[in-house]
Each structure stands twice: as C-alpha cells, then as structure tokens.
Amino acid sequence: MADEDPSLPDPLTRWFAARGWAPRRHQLEMLAAARAGRHALLVAPTGAGKTLAGFLPSLAELIESPSERLHTLYISPLKALAVDVRRNLLTPIEEMGVPIRVETRTGDTPHERKVRQRARPPQILLTTPESLSLLLSYEDSAMMFADLKTVVIDEVHAFATGKRGDLLALALARVQRFAPGLRRVALSATVDDPDGYRAWLAPHGDIDSVALVQGDKGADPNIAILLPEGIVPWAGHSGVYAIPQVMAEIETHKTTIIFCNTRGLAELVFQQLWKINEMKLPIGVHHGSLSLEARRRAEDAMAEGRLRALVATASLDLGVDWGDVDCVIQMGAPKGSSRLLQRIGRANHRLDEPSEAVLIPGNRFEYLEARAALDAVEQGELDPDVFRPGALDVLAQHVMACACAMPFEATEMLHEVRAALPYSALADETFERVLSFIADGGYSLRAYDRFKRLTKGKDGLWRVTSPAFVAQHRLNAGIIVEAPxxxxxxxxxxxxxxxxxxxxxxxxxxxxxxxxxxxxxxxxxxxxxxxxxxxxxxxxxVSYMGARLAITATLANRVRAFLHDRSQWRRFPDDVREWLEAQQYRSAIPGPDQLLVETFPHEGRHHMVAYSFEGWNAHQSLGMLITRRMEAMGLKPLGFVANDYALAVYGLEKITDPAALFSPDILEHEFVDWVQQSALLKRAFREVAIIGGLVERQHPGRKKTGRQVTFSTDLIYDVLRKYEPDHLLLRAAWADARARMTDVGRLAHLLDTAGERMLHIDLPRVSPMAVPVLIMIGRESVPQGAGEDALLMEAEQIAAEAMRID
Structure with a gap:
C-alpha cells in the first residue's frame, strides 16, 4: 500500500490548504488502498475524519476523471446520518467548485425524486440498506449500478451482525455481480473484532482482499458521573431526579445532547426540562416515532446552532457531526461501553479535543454500571461483536427483490448468495426450501394463489408470477418491523x-x-x-413495547468485579459504599464466579432474589420459567420482577432449595413448552412472515391496521403449526425467539453454571442489595416517570428495613 501514490488532485490540495489542514495519515492510507484497488476497513476514533477518509478516493477520482454515472454509494444505518453527511459533504464540493452531485435516497425521499434518480442518478448517492434493496428490485438496476466504483458503509458495527447486515451483505453481492470491479469500504469507531468485519465486508469472505486502516488515538474523553448532593437513589432508572442539574449543564454549555435509552424517557425528560427552563432556552426532542418534519426541524436547528439542547434516543447516536455540541449527557446507565463511546463522540467532534460527557445513573446498581462503563472506555474495552448465520426470512425477501428485477437461474443465484459471508455456508437443501417458500408458500399453503409468487419456466428460469406481486414487494419490503x-x-x-x-x-x-x-x-x-x-x-x-436495552456481558463482568474487590469501594460515593458494606454484614457480596441467591420473608410473602447480572432479557425469560416450575412444585408463585442485575420471585410458600429451580433441564422442558404456548413465538412469526413477504402490511392506497396484520399472521401460524411444523418460517421464528427475544445464550450460561456456583443465604428480612429490584413489584406496567416521587418514598421505606442494624 505504501507504494501507491497518495497524492491528492489540486482542488483537494487547495481546499485542505485554505483551511490550514493537512490530510491525516489514515486518510491518505485509504486513498492509497483505493488506488491499489483494495477493499478497506477504517477503524478510527470519533472526530478523526472517517467520513472524509471514506469519500476522499471518490472525490479524487471524480475530479481526475469526471463522470455523469453513479460512482459511489454511501450506506448509512440512520436516515438522519445520511442527511447530515450530505450536508457536510456538499460544503467542500461547493467550495472546490467541482461538478459532483450528491443526493440522499431513504424512505423519506419524495417519489418523484426516486424515479428521477433511477433514470439520472447523482455521482454520489447516500442511502440505507433497505432503500438499496428496493433499488435492486427494478428492471434497470443492472444498468444503474454497472459503472459503480465504490460502496462506503458508515458505522458498519451498527448493523453488520443483525438482519439489516444480512440484507446489506446480500445486496452487496448482487451489486458486485453488476460491477465486478466494485470496491467496498467500511468505517467505524467501535469495532472489537476487525478481522470479523473484514471477512464480512469482503466478497466470499476473502479477508486478505481488505486492507485494515487504523486511525491514531484521539484525546481521552472527559466523563463525569453526576450525583446531586452526592446521593444515588435506591430505585428507578430514568435519572429524572437530576433534572435541575441537567438544566444547569445546559445553561453552562453552548449545545448539549441528552441521550435517553427509550422514546418514553426522551419525552419525559424533555417535559421535565421545560418545566424548569426559566431562561426559556431553545430545547428540542428527537426520536424515531416523530414525524419527518419534526425530526428535520430539530436536525436543521442543531446544524445551524439554533438549539441549546436536544433530547434524543439512539436515532442520533451514530456519526452525526454537529460542531457546536460541547456536552453529552446520558440519562440512566449506558448499557454498553461501545454505545457510550459512540454517544460521547457527539461532543467536540474533533480528534484532538476531549469529548465532555456526564452520566446520570438511575439507582445504585446503575452507579456501578456507569463506573464500569467509564473504566471500559478508558481502557479501550469494547463490547464484543457476534456474527451468526444469515436469517432465512431476509434471504427470501432478497431473492424476491432480485426476481422482481429479472428472471434468474437457481444455481447462479445460490452462488451469488454464498458470496455474502452470512450465507457462505448455506446448504443446497435450505436454499431450495427458500425458493419453494417464495414460489407457493410451502406444502400447507400451496393451494392458495395469493402465495404463488414465483414460477419456474421451461427455460429453467424463475420469474415473478404476476406484476401484482412486484408491486406488493416494493410496497412492503423492509427489515425493520415495528409494532403496529x-x-x-x-x-x-x-x-x-x-x-x-x-x-x-x-x-x-x-x-x-x-x-x-x-x-x-x-x-x-x-x-x-x-x-x-x-x-x-x-x-x-406514552409507553412503548420496543426492545429494552440490556447490560452487555462486558459491563456485567466489570460490575461483578467491583462488588468483589473491596479496594474499589473507596471510589464510590459514601451512600453506595455504605450500601455494599451493609450488604456484606447482613448477607454476602458475591464473588465474580458466584451466583448469590437470597431467600427472605417480606410483607407476608416469601421472596427469592438471584443476583446473576445476565441482563433484563435473560432475567425476564428466567422469571417466566422459574414461576412455572414453582407452580409445578406447589410453591404457589405470585409473580416476579427483574432488572439487569437481579431476578426476584415471590410466592406464598418458602423456597428451601433454590438449586432445583435453576436446573439446566429447564431449557429442555419448561423453556420449549413456554415459548410454544406463549405469544412470544407468534410475535416472532409475525416479524418473519412480514420480512419474508408472506403477509403484507400495505396495499396500494391502503394500509392494514396492526390488528388485521396480527389476525392474518396468527391464522397462518396456526395452520403451519398443525400441518407443517417444520415450515421454513416457523424455523426462522423459533431462531429469533431463542436468540433475540430471550437472550438465550446468557440464559443457558446462567443455568449451566448455577448449581456449581450458587451461594444460598436464608435471611430474616430483605437485604440491602435486594432493594432496587424489590421496589419494582407492582410497578412493572407503570409508564416511565409516573409516580416517581412515590416510588422513591417507597424505596426509602424498604431500604430503612434493609439497612437497619440489630
């Protein structure tokens, strides 16, 4: 790579010089990789100019060899990021005076512009995986992408390991067929496994074809944990107790972003801030459920420096570059070091200036998590990336998109699909089942014409049965299946x-x-x-049913270590340290490899609390399973509650043998039975049926209600369960229910090791460490923020009992 010419064309050289800048080392290495014809993965900290590094070769090529054809495709995980990148990319292009057109294409793009873009695309098109997949469903897609030179995938860590990554990997394989010389580029600040991403990025997983470019380390972030009057609450996870201090931070900074883990919390925090906004500072709110107009107003106001603060969710925590942001506040625990690092990077978006951030833990366990996240960021420890085989419902959607564009031969399509790493080991028989599913819905559904989307001609080519199915696909395609x-x-x-x-x-x-x-x-x-x-x-x-962020294993392990290592306790506030000391005196502090289980009476009920630190999703599933087993054992369970750190179950009979409730065979018996009888599998089936194209959400001029979609999917689900239990989509739904909805990997680890590492302590009353989870009983369905004062008062009452020394 060093032998390649890293020099820039004159317009770019002059543009850098006019600003007193010089290209950074990693930017020139990306240019050299491009001139060597290599794919490239750039891993560089926030503020290092990753986006410019990704586009630099494209700008250089378009300056040196102008073209009216589509040259570069930029893929973003967020619509807001695509819009922001266009805004920031147009500035140097206009200042250099070069004739390069840059446009965005997302679900928010007007239809007329989308039609024009296919006939006369810009040289640089900024889009999302879903919009790229839709482009590939048109007859002119081969012509549109024939001269494509580069694909730039920004924030690749945000979707490569999930279903959106599956769709993108398949789309890249398709586009590579149309443009064999296509060069792939991926950018990220938070990649734990560079070689894994290089294999994902490369055609056929050829890791050696992908250059790894690493940026220089930037300034260490300046992160603080905010503790009003040094007090950390016993309960809650919103951090709204600190709203006056958040307002003070807004007043003393130029521009602040306040990140919330849920949309409901974002609305709550926004309202609470306005109640005490005596200076009438301009404050906005941004999340994915707001209208396009509302989101764009907030984004434009931030870009133009007209807002002093913006309350936001994950809709803005990737890549967005607003130069005036000088403080980031995280409400509640961050749940992962990689996520925290991304959010911190929105402040002082420059490599040589420290980002300033404030964390506001919601309770005492969240304080430990916040401290663990700070240490992880300081030591460069990121959350691991887990690659898995590609989803079959996504594959079905992609194959249908390809069929909408042109007939295909099955063997050639399979070869193309296997060029995408998630599907590189796809079996012939599985691919045949996918084709059969698209062709007629499978054995149990083939009598119905509405499922006969593909047909095989005498020439051996598969074609879409009717133009109506083409229109249906384009109207309903997508990977993100939100609640109705x-x-x-x-x-x-x-x-x-x-x-x-x-x-x-x-x-x-x-x-x-x-x-x-x-x-x-x-x-x-x-x-x-x-x-x-x-x-x-x-x-x-408003309350939402969306997926809840769970603490990552990385942070959970650090919290366990904090608890065990008393030398760390001096770093904690007095009330947190006293809480842990009282816990050690009254009960025990679990070691890093121990599962502490406490049993005690409280308010006329018998309680069991297990401190397993496996995350909310795994604990929710375990609570369901344990209460079922308690019922079978005659222990008369009344319910359970869970947070990221512990699970509490309670009933009318005392639990004397907790080990029997944590037996690994619970996954072989109760788990399978529970999933199949609960709504969990039906919800998973609804998603895969929509993604796989079996059930449509929209008809021309009409959108189905959520109840109509649910009725259709439930009806098909019942038919398949009865007559074709091995149906492709049932298999896909089962995989989703196990892996995503129940966090079964962490659950299995917990159960496999529970017996050998369990420490059971029977207590006369509630322990100090049980207070944060116990206070949740009876409040599981209360909307976030409702009755916050009552919650804190009740927590203090239970805490007084737990901390009493006698």
Whole structure:
C-alpha cells in the first residue's frame, strides 16, 4: 500500500490548504488502498475524519476523471446520518467548485425524486440498506449500478451482525455481480473484532482482499458521573431526579445532547426540562416515532446552532457531526461501553479535543454500571461483536427483490448468495426450501394463489408470477418491523408522528397524553389515525413495547468485579459504599464466579432474589420459567420482577432449595413448552412472515391496521403449526425467539453454571442489595416517570428495613 501514490488532485490540495489542514495519515492510507484497488476497513476514533477518509478516493477520482454515472454509494444505518453527511459533504464540493452531485435516497425521499434518480442518478448517492434493496428490485438496476466504483458503509458495527447486515451483505453481492470491479469500504469507531468485519465486508469472505486502516488515538474523553448532593437513589432508572442539574449543564454549555435509552424517557425528560427552563432556552426532542418534519426541524436547528439542547434516543447516536455540541449527557446507565463511546463522540467532534460527557445513573446498581462503563472506555474495552448465520426470512425477501428485477437461474443465484459471508455456508437443501417458500408458500399453503409468487419456466428460469406481486414487494419490503402504529395528527392534517397501536387502543376521546413535546387531547380515532388537539390538561406519557436495552456481558463482568474487590469501594460515593458494606454484614457480596441467591420473608410473602447480572432479557425469560416450575412444585408463585442485575420471585410458600429451580433441564422442558404456548413465538412469526413477504402490511392506497396484520399472521401460524411444523418460517421464528427475544445464550450460561456456583443465604428480612429490584413489584406496567416521587418514598421505606442494624 505504501507504494501507491497518495497524492491528492489540486482542488483537494487547495481546499485542505485554505483551511490550514493537512490530510491525516489514515486518510491518505485509504486513498492509497483505493488506488491499489483494495477493499478497506477504517477503524478510527470519533472526530478523526472517517467520513472524509471514506469519500476522499471518490472525490479524487471524480475530479481526475469526471463522470455523469453513479460512482459511489454511501450506506448509512440512520436516515438522519445520511442527511447530515450530505450536508457536510456538499460544503467542500461547493467550495472546490467541482461538478459532483450528491443526493440522499431513504424512505423519506419524495417519489418523484426516486424515479428521477433511477433514470439520472447523482455521482454520489447516500442511502440505507433497505432503500438499496428496493433499488435492486427494478428492471434497470443492472444498468444503474454497472459503472459503480465504490460502496462506503458508515458505522458498519451498527448493523453488520443483525438482519439489516444480512440484507446489506446480500445486496452487496448482487451489486458486485453488476460491477465486478466494485470496491467496498467500511468505517467505524467501535469495532472489537476487525478481522470479523473484514471477512464480512469482503466478497466470499476473502479477508486478505481488505486492507485494515487504523486511525491514531484521539484525546481521552472527559466523563463525569453526576450525583446531586452526592446521593444515588435506591430505585428507578430514568435519572429524572437530576433534572435541575441537567438544566444547569445546559445553561453552562453552548449545545448539549441528552441521550435517553427509550422514546418514553426522551419525552419525559424533555417535559421535565421545560418545566424548569426559566431562561426559556431553545430545547428540542428527537426520536424515531416523530414525524419527518419534526425530526428535520430539530436536525436543521442543531446544524445551524439554533438549539441549546436536544433530547434524543439512539436515532442520533451514530456519526452525526454537529460542531457546536460541547456536552453529552446520558440519562440512566449506558448499557454498553461501545454505545457510550459512540454517544460521547457527539461532543467536540474533533480528534484532538476531549469529548465532555456526564452520566446520570438511575439507582445504585446503575452507579456501578456507569463506573464500569467509564473504566471500559478508558481502557479501550469494547463490547464484543457476534456474527451468526444469515436469517432465512431476509434471504427470501432478497431473492424476491432480485426476481422482481429479472428472471434468474437457481444455481447462479445460490452462488451469488454464498458470496455474502452470512450465507457462505448455506446448504443446497435450505436454499431450495427458500425458493419453494417464495414460489407457493410451502406444502400447507400451496393451494392458495395469493402465495404463488414465483414460477419456474421451461427455460429453467424463475420469474415473478404476476406484476401484482412486484408491486406488493416494493410496497412492503423492509427489515425493520415495528409494532403496529397509529398516526398522530391535528385536525388540520399536520402530522406529529406515530405511537404504538397497543398504547393508542387504550385511549378514548378526552384522554390526554404527552407526545412530540406537547400535551395532547384525543378528539377521535379514525382507522390508523389518532386525531388530537393541544391541551393544558395533565397528561400521561406514552409507553412503548420496543426492545429494552440490556447490560452487555462486558459491563456485567466489570460490575461483578467491583462488588468483589473491596479496594474499589473507596471510589464510590459514601451512600453506595455504605450500601455494599451493609450488604456484606447482613448477607454476602458475591464473588465474580458466584451466583448469590437470597431467600427472605417480606410483607407476608416469601421472596427469592438471584443476583446473576445476565441482563433484563435473560432475567425476564428466567422469571417466566422459574414461576412455572414453582407452580409445578406447589410453591404457589405470585409473580416476579427483574432488572439487569437481579431476578426476584415471590410466592406464598418458602423456597428451601433454590438449586432445583435453576436446573439446566429447564431449557429442555419448561423453556420449549413456554415459548410454544406463549405469544412470544407468534410475535416472532409475525416479524418473519412480514420480512419474508408472506403477509403484507400495505396495499396500494391502503394500509392494514396492526390488528388485521396480527389476525392474518396468527391464522397462518396456526395452520403451519398443525400441518407443517417444520415450515421454513416457523424455523426462522423459533431462531429469533431463542436468540433475540430471550437472550438465550446468557440464559443457558446462567443455568449451566448455577448449581456449581450458587451461594444460598436464608435471611430474616430483605437485604440491602435486594432493594432496587424489590421496589419494582407492582410497578412493572407503570409508564416511565409516573409516580416517581412515590416510588422513591417507597424505596426509602424498604431500604430503612434493609439497612437497619440489630
């Protein structure tokens, strides 16, 4: 690579010089890799100019050899990031005066522009995996991509290991067939396994074809844990107790981003900030459920420096570069070191200036997690990336997209699919089953014409059966399957965004709720629309059923180590240290390899609390399984609650042998039975049926309600369970339910090792460490932020009992 010419064309050289800049080493190495014709993975810290490094070869080539054809495709995990990159890329292009057109294409792009882009694409197109997949469903896709030179994948860690990564890997294999000389580039600041990503990026997993370019280390971030008056609450996980201090941070910084782990918390924090915003500072809110107009207003205001603060979710925690942001606040625990590093990087987006961030833990366990996250970031420890085989529902969607564009021969398609690493080991028989599923729905459904999407001609080529199926695919394709939504709008038609149908179904005319930063009153419900008006009445916060972030194994292991190593306790606030000392006196502190299980009476019930630190998802699943086993054993369970650190179950009979409840065979018996009888598998099936194209969400001019989609998928699910239990989509749904919805890997590890590492202590009353989880009993369904004061008061009462020395 060093032998390649790293020099820039004159317009780029002059542009750097005009700013007093010089290209960084890794930027020139990316240029050299391009001139050597190599794919490249760039791993560099936030603020190192990764995006410019990715585009630099493209700009150089388009300056030296101008072309009107599509030259570079940029893939982003977020619509907001694509828009931000376009804004930042246009500035140097305009200042250099070179004729390079840059456009975005996402689900928010107007239809007329999308049509024009296919006929006359820009030289640089910024898009998402889903929009690229849709482009490949058109007859002119081969011509559109024939001269493509480069694909730049930004924030590759955000989707490579999931279903969106599967779709993108398949799309890249397709585009590579159209443009054999295509060069692939991936960018990230938080990659734990560079070789894994190099294999994912390369055609046919040829890791040696991908150059690894690593940027120089930037300035260490300046991160603090905010503790109002040095007090860490016993319970809660929102951090709203610190709202006055958050407002003080906003007042003393130029621009602040306040990150929240959920949309509901973002709305709550925004409202709480406005209540005490005596200086009337401009503050905005941004999350994925808001309307395009609302999101764009917030993004533009931030880019132009018109906001002092923005409350946001993960919708903005990747790559967005707003130069005036000088502080990031994380409400609640970050749940992962990689996520924290990404969010911190939104502040002082420069390599040589430290990012400033403040963490606000919601409770005492979250304080330990926040401290663990800080240490992990300081020591450069990232959360591991787990690559797995590609999902079959995604493969079915991709093959259908290819068929919409042109007929295909099965052997050639299989060879192309295997060029994508997630599908490199795909068996012939499995691929044949995928084709059979697309062709007629499978054995149990083939009698119905509505499932006959493909047919094989006498020439051996597979074709779409009817143009109606092409239109159906383009209208319904996508990997992100959200919960059924209702559109929230005013009577005049102004749209505010969407809320989940499950929450909206609880609302009647006159009910009030907070959304898009406003208190709203329901006027009426129209099919999939919720008509509202602004109100000054007291309103509740919207609740969401979306996936909950669980603490990563990396941070969980560090928290275990903190608990065991008393020399670390001096780093903690007095109340946290006293809490742990009381726990050691009253019960025990578990070692890094121990599973502490406490049993004790409380308020007329018998409780068992297990401190396993395997994350909320695994604990939720375990709670379901243990209470089922308790029922079978006559222990009369009443319920369970869980957080990231512990699971508490309670009932009418005392648990004398916890080991029997944690037996590994629970996964062979209760787990399988529970998943198959619960709604869990049906929900998973709904997702794979939608992604695989078996059930459509939209018809031309009409969108199905969530109830209609659920009715259709449940009906098909019951038919397949009865007549074809080995159906492709049932297998895919089972894999999803096990791996994603229950975090079964961590659950299995917990159960496999519980017996040999369990420390059971029977206590006369609640222990100090049990307080944060015990306080959740009876509050599992309470919307975030509701009754916060009552929650804290109740926590103090239970804590007084736990900390009492006698």
């Amino acid at each position: 939504m209702l559109e929230v709008r005013f009577k005049n038609g102004r749209r505010l965004g969407k809320i989940e149908e499950a929450f909206g179904a609880q609302l009647s005319p006159g009910d009030t709720f907070v959304f898009a930063g406003l208190a709203l009153e329901v006027e009426r419900v129209e099919a999939t629309d919720l008509i509202v008006r602004a109100t000054a009445k007291q309103a509740r916060y």
